[in-house]
Amino acid sequence: MSATIPNIITVKNLVKKFGSFVANDHLTFEVKKGEIFGFLGANGAGKTTAIKILCGLSYPTSGELSVAGFDIYTQREKVKRNIGYMSQRFSLYDDLTVFENIRFYGGIYGLRKKEINARSHLLMERLGFEAARDKLIRDIPLGWKQKLAFSVAILHNPKIVFLDEPTGGVDPITRRQFWDMIYEAAHDGITVFVTTHYMDEAEYCDRVSIMVDGKIAALDTPDNLKREFDAPSMNDVFIKLARA
Amino acid sequence: MKRFRGFVIKEFYHIFRDYRTLLILFGMPAVQLMLFGYVLTNEIKDAKIAIYDPSGDVVTRKISDKILSSGYFILERNLNTVAEIDPVFRQGNVKLALIYEPGFAGKLEKTGKARIQIIADASDPNTANMLVNYASGIISNYLVSMNSEKVPLQIVPEVRMMYNGELKGVYMFVPGLMAMLLMLISALMTSLSITREKELGTMELLLVSPMRPSQIIVGKVFPYVFLAFIDACIILVLGNLIFGMPIAGSVFLLLAESFLYICMALSLGILISTVTNSQQVAMMISLVVLMLPTILLSGFIFPVENMPVIMQVLCHAMPPKYYIIIIKSIMLQGNGIAYVWRETLILAGFTAFFLALSIKKFNVRLS
Structure with missing residues (x-):
């Protein structure tokens, strides 16, 4: 990543405390426009806390944060307009059909009816979901739900999409397909901020940060990290870091 | 506004695709009315x-x-x-x-x-x-x-039972039932529908979207205002047709007061949903904390005047009590707002209080 590419997320000294427990301890990092940024860490390392703060679901205790070029304290609404979010539960409404879900999420982002119809048509075609358009979400397989949840999260063409453990619970083939979708989105210019605890997925990212106990223990490209820690895979990098 | 409309449409899909919700919404008022009207009667007959x-x-x-x-x-x-x-x-x-x-x-x-x-x-x-x-x-x-001719000295009491000449139990049950059902539908259903979004994880998605939290809450609650209002009308019409429950006063005032009461119950429902993230807990709180006091402490079945002082004080903190007073006064005595403005103000006060508390709780949760 060259220095000429502008930062789309800037975080300086982010601290989040729950009582006396420090979930995020002075996090400082930048995400560059258009990259796939992996946010790694063990369960409870503070990944979800940080992603929630970046999405505006939770307030930081202190620190400077700018997302999509807007200040997270004073320009919340503008931040929200420019981000997409997909939670680890692939949250969609079970009792609505595929199309109704798309229409609803398009609607709350203020998309016009025409746009929604056009984009959902495109989306179904791309996913091969045409036959499932009017099926209830509860009747479609988990892998489809995951793809749909991601598509819905980027339906309004956000600058950044936050993915909170988007590949939990699906099979390796579906996971691979899902990463193809992520690449496609990145190719379209959407910055991808993804948390995961699958270390093989870390290899797919442009850069990764690894959190241990609320702190960022390492941040670089996967290749540089493997070289630095003299490890054959990201998995080994992670184990070395976590044991240190 | 268009966003809001889409939101409300989605909410109606949820309601109309869940037969249990529909059953509670429209089956329960009719069934309860029949139950209370026919079974739980304290009139003596035969x-x-x-x-x-x-x-x-x-x-x-x-x-x-x-x-x-x-x-x-x-x-x-x-x-x-x-x-x-x-x-x-x-x-x-x-x-x-x-x-x-x-x-x-x-x-x-x-x-x-x-x-x-x-x-x-x-x-x-x-x-x-x-x-x-x-x-x-x-x-x-x-x-x-x-011996009306024989005895010179007689005191004959002429008794007249005002507003309910035949001492019909229905006159007591219909207002009480309105208070109970509207509370149940408004508070229980809204708290369930909000906690359901939390359980599903869709609430997070909504909060990440440009919709303001207040818009989300209003969007979720709005359909229930509408449906509870329909329920109020169902009870009034059935009560009138089947049991001859009169509406002596202004129907408009009656509906307006019911609307206020519905808003009060909805704000309670919102408050419940800020306290818990699970539908089960929301249901328990609604049923135990709201329903029992509504039935027991509102003067619905048991007269407040006969309770121990402590319980009477507790009764004064029960919003349904005031609603029952208001609608009895309108339906049976035909009174206007001049006679019930105090109770109306109290209900409005409760509504404002619960709403303020929910907003505060909601903000605390977010941070």
């Missing part, structure tokens, strides 16, 4: 009695006729001996027994005094009390009509 009449003269027969034609009592059997009284009560059908003394008419003629014994089954004390009152009332009426 209570079975036994009569032991050893004298069998004109006077005793006339008294028995009066009692049996009153509509309150029906003759189960005539007793032949005093010994039959005890077994007849033990069988459980007979609630009251009338026992005339022998030579009733003769004694009355000669000494001006004759005795009737009234024996009641007091294993249900309220019913026994009412039966005895009805029976003695009929007897004393008869006595008054009998």
Whole structure:
């Protein structure tokens, strides 16, 4: 990543405390426009806390944060307009059909009816979901739900999409397909901020940060990290870091 | 505005695709009304009695006729001996027994005094009390009509039961039922629908979107305002058609007050959903914390005036109490806002209080 590419997320000294427990301890990092940024860490390392703060679901205790070029304290609404979010539960409404879900999420982002119809048509075609358009979400397989949840999260063409453990619970083939979708989105210019605890997925990212106990223990490209820690895979990098 | 419309449409999909929700929304009011109207009645009708009449003269027969034609009592059997009284009560059908003394008419003629014994089954004390009152009332009426020419000094109480001349239980149940059902539908349903989004994880998605939290809450609550309002109308119409529940006052005022009450209950529902993330807990809180007090402490079934002081104080903190006062006043007494403005203000105060508290709680959660 060259220095000429502008930062789309800037975080300086982010601290989040729950009582006396420090979930995020002075996090400082930048995400560059258009990259796939992996946010790694063990369960409870503070990944979800940080992603929630970046999405505006939770307030930081202190620190400077700018997302999509807007200040997270004073320009919340503008931040929200420019981000997409997909939670680890692939949250969609079970009792609505595929199309109704798309229409609803398009609607709350203020998309016009025409746009929604056009984009959902495109989306179904791309996913091969045409036959499932009017099926209830509860009747479609988990892998489809995951793809749909991601598509819905980027339906309004956000600058950044936050993915909170988007590949939990699906099979390796579906996971691979899902990463193809992520690449496609990145190719379209959407910055991808993804948390995961699958270390093989870390290899797919442009850069990764690894959190241990609320702190960022390492941040670089996967290749540089493997070289630095003299490890054959990201998995080994992670184990070395976590044991240190 | 368009966003809001889409949101409300989605909410209606949820409601109309879930038959349980529909059942609660539209089945329950009708069923409850029937239950309370027909089953939980404390009016006396056709209570079975036994009569032991050893004298069998004109006077005793006339008294028995009066009692049996009153509509309150029906003759189960005539007793032949005093010994039959005890077994007849033990069988459980007979609630009251009338026992005339022998030579009733003769004694009355000669000494001006004759005795009737009234024996009641007091294993249900309220019913026994009412039966005895009805029976003695009929007897004393008869006595008054009998010697109206003879006795110079008489005090005859002219009783008039205002607003509910026939002492119909429905007049009490319909307002209470409105208070209970509107509370249930508004508070339970909204708290369930909001916690459901939390359980599904869709609430996070909504909060990440450009929609403001207040828009989300209003969007979720709006359909229930509408549906609860329809329910209020269903109860009023059924109550009127089936049970003859009057609406003496302004229908518009009645609906406006119901709307205020619905808003109060909805804000309670929102408050509940800020306290918990699970539908089950929300349901428990709604049922236990809201329903029981609504039934027990609102004056719905049990008069507040007869409770211990501490409970009375507690009753004053129950919003349904004020709603029941208001709609009784409008429906039965035909009063206008001039008579219920205080209760209306209290209800509005409760609404504002619950809303403010929910907003505060909501903000605390977010941080």
